[in-house]
Amino acid sequence: MRLGILGYGNLGRGVEAAVNQNPDMELCTVFTRRNPESLKINSKTAKVLSVSEIENWKDKLDVLILCGGSATDLPEQTPKYAKIFNVVDSFDTHARIPEHFNNVDKSAKEGGKVGIISVGWDPGLFSLNRMYANAILPEGNDYTFWGRGVSQGHSDAIRRIEGVKDAKQYTIPVEVALEAVKNCENPTLSTREKHTRECFVVLEDGADAKKIEAEIVNMPNYFADYDTTVHFISDEELKKNHSGIPHGGFVFRCGKTGLNKENNHIIEYNLKLDSNPEFTSSVLIAYARAAYKMANEGQTGCKTVFDVAPAYLSPKSGEELRKTML
Amino acid sequence: MRLGILGYGNLGRGVEAAVNQNPDMELCTVFTRRNPESLKINSKTAKVLSVSEIENWKDKLDVLILCGGSATDLPEQTPKYAKIFNVVDSFDTHARIPEHFNNVDKSAKEGGKVGIISVGWDPGLFSLNRMYANAILPEGNDYTFWGRGVSQGHSDAIRRIEGVKDAKQYTIPVEVALEAVKNCENPTLSTREKHTRECFVVLEDGADAKKIEAEIVNMPNYFADYDTTVHFISDEELKKNHSGIPHGGFVFRCGKTGLNKENNHIIEYNLKLDSNPEFTSSVLIAYARAAYKMANEGQTGCKTVFDVAPAYLSPKSGEELRKTML
Numbered sequence A, B: 001m002r003l004g005i006l007g008y009g010n011l012g013r014g015v016e017a018a019v020n021q022n023p024d025m026e027l028c029t030v031f032t033r034r035n036p037e038s039l040k041i042n043s044k045t046a047k048v049l050s051v052s053e054i055e056n057w058k059d060k061l062d063v064l065i066l067c068g069g070s071a072t073d074l075p076e077q078t079p080k081y082a083k084i085f086n087v088v089d090s091f092d093t094h095a096r097i098p099e100h101f102n103n104v105d106k107s108a109k110e111g112g113k114v115g116i117i118s119v120g121w122d123p124g125l126f127s128l129n130r131m132y133a134n135a136i137l138p139e140g141n142d143y144t145f146w147g148r149g150v151s152q153g154h155s156d157a158i159r160r161i162e163g164v165k166d167a168k169q170y171t172i173p174v175e176v177a178l179e180a181v182k183n184c185e186n187p188t189l190s191t192r193e194k195h196t197r198e199c200f201v202v203l204e205d206g207a208d209a210k211k212i213e214a215e216i217v218n219m220p221n222y223f224a225d226y227d228t229t230v231h232f233i234s235d236e237e238l239k240k241n242h243s244g245i246p247h248g249g250f251v252f253r254c255g256k257t258g259l260n261k262e263n264n265h266i267i268e269y270n271l272k273l274d275s276n277p278e279f280t281s282s283v284l285i286a287y288a289r290a291a292y293k294m295a296n297e298g299q300t301g302c303k304t305v306f307d308v309a310p311a312y313l314s315p316k317s318g319e320e321l322r323k324t325m326l
Helices: A010-019 A051-057 A073-081 A094-111 A126-137 A151-158 A177-181 A209-217 A234-243 A275-298 A318-324 B010-019 B053-057 B073-081 B094-109 B125-136 B150-159 B175-182 B209-218 B235-241 B274-298 B317-324
Strands: A002-006 A026-032 A047-050 A063-066 A112-118 A140-146 A164-173 A195-203 A227-232 A245-257 A264-271 A300-304 B002-006 B026-032 B047-052 B063-066 B114-116 B142-145 B164-173 B195-203 B227-232 B247-257 B264-273 B299-305
Touching: A002 A010, A002 A051, A010 A026, A010 A275, A010 B164, A010 B247, A026 A051, A047 A051, A051 A300, A063 A073, A063 A275, A073 A094, A094 A112, A094 A275, A094 A300, A112 A275, A126 A140, A126 A245, A126 B073, A126 B125, A126 B274, A140 A164, A140 A177, A151 A164, A151 A177, A164 A234, A177 A264, A195 A209, A195 A234, A209 A227, A245 B274, A264 A275, A275 B125, A275 B247, A275 B264, A275 B317, A318 B094, B002 B010, B002 B053, B010 B026, B010 B274, B026 B053, B026 B073, B026 B274, B047 B053, B063 B073, B063 B235, B063 B274, B073 B094, B094 B114, B094 B299, B114 B274, B125 B142, B125 B247, B125 B264, B142 B164, B142 B175, B150 B164, B164 B175, B164 B235, B164 B317, B175 B264, B195 B209, B195 B235, B264 B274
Parallel strands: A002 A026, A002 A063, A026 A047, A112 A300, A195 A227, B002 B026, B002 B063, B026 B047, B114 B299, B195 B227
Antiparallel strands: A140 A245, A164 A195, A245 A264, A264 B264, B142 B247, B164 B195, B247 B264
């Protein structure tokens, strides 16, 4: 399987690293909007090329993995490139997924290609677990918790405050809420009851800590609805203790069965990830394999994780899977 | 969807109850090898019929759910009925799955039907989670723990001992082993280090408790390799506190990513089930829906959970799923 990457940020670097762990794959090219000369990649064999050359690779790549952002890159890129490549993306703006699906579906069908969208862990593996669990236990409640992990969006929001030099924000599930769900109490939880937010902030010289703290905890949408803790630390401390990008979370379904609904069942799925982008990349890679196999069978159009039979993700044959994993 | 059940034990009763929770399904018939007159079912509308009449229902059922045992019933029944019905079974003898698959595949293709085998939670949902997690994290370790739950096989083994009137056996994961796995220590665990076994035993009048306890804890295959605790209790206590059939367990994959394998990730899936057969039945029902949809699309042959795209399990359309669950 010959792979290409478009976009070489955290996600692109994660895909590059993950390819090394999958002997059936080869990274051929990294396409970038920057000057290709300026880009230093880790792979010794892959070419770094300007995105302007991408169409020349039409028949030389089996799957193109789109590693751009969901705000402006993917809504344009995925439909565009699904006409000429099998593509996989990690589009994660939940509300716009139906629209994105339709755009990619139209292009991929026109081009006779497969496009798998919204791949990662949420949307992605968490969605899968919500869906399986709902199909199995039709009467019940769903709970999703995120963290403990770094929220890029919330960290950015703090960094935009005047007087803030740098910042990292962690989203943390509330332990007592998690316990209530695990104990099948089917609690009704407000936003504040589900997650807390913890911020590590480096100030510019002479900045007013009190004022900045108030600005953070009262920020609408981002922090006002949560219990937020702010720690002011040094630049060195931030680099030393908060340079990772961990994340994770929990998906629960608590459901009932029995003639009188007398039996409770809890399905729990949880992730603890040292590196959010590297894990997401590993999911993208597995779905790239699926896109390749589905295209080889003559399938076309847009797919999500719901449409992809699990076996397509694995390098093993059906026979091997049944023998070793069933 | 018109459903039939073959076999009315715990699993059959579970399917009957689960059908009530799925408005797109109707239970039409329960086929039994017993005298149909002797069978009291809960459903007011379904017919109870002798298995000898089953072929007359050839065109009147969309899916037949096989609720027999894996030792002798399913190896014969599933290939036999896959010729004339779409079928789903919970065949769980892991070592014989490849052979069972081939037999069912041949029959189902001959009859132009779909047969989904080895559906439940292990094999089934646990297998799915092992497979997804292995495809995503190719370098890592797998751990499966079962319990706390009732093992029917181990309870039966105790009941066969002379002087034992009744017994229930619980399989219990060892807490310290679970913790080591959750902490990403990648431990190597012996059989004894993974699970303990706890037995609640009712003696016949005059039976020798010491002798029976020794017989249990030293029983080869069943108990000798485990730390086993035996409690002797009264008949009343067994009925009062141990009449349920709870089960559950954990599937973990601990894997590494990064150019230098510097990042750890843990994927955990766990189930806590008040009723093992009712939960298994709920999984069977969801895959019955999948068998029906796949057959309607013209697919034929034997499938496992690996071959079934998740969306087939749900009563919702692709559009609804993308909107509400992705």
